[in-house]
């Protein structure tokens with residue numbers, strides 16, 4: 840059983856600033872933003888880490904990415920650019936064990952890698 844803080848946000852048991860929702864995804868502002876714009880895109884189906892995504896669930900990752908890009912277009916910063924990040928397990932820095940895609944934007948983010 841994997842019940843995380845993000846599941847509680849999905850169930851509206853704890854508050855969050857929700858910026859997008861559809862039948863499969865919820866997106867809300869990160870509580871500790873690492874950039875001027877920092878949104879988390881989370882699937883509603885339980886998947887603890889990227890390692891747990893099954894071949895027939897690959898579409899979930901695409902939906903998160905497309906939702907993030909659409910958000911950037913809607914908010915008018917898609918052309919300026921943004922970064923999406925998924926952390927996996929200890930070395931990746933994952934702290935909430937329900938997969939999520941970080942969308943970071945709002946200014947130059949510096950080179951990564």
Ligand code: 5GP
Nearest residue numbers: 844855867868869870871926932933934935
């Ligand atoms: P991770 O480190 O697992 O990739 O990312 C988890 C993210 O969730 C962090 O950026 C953290 O700030 C955010 N976070 C943790 N708890 C909460 C919460 O209760 N509400 C919101 N909105 N974000 C949270």
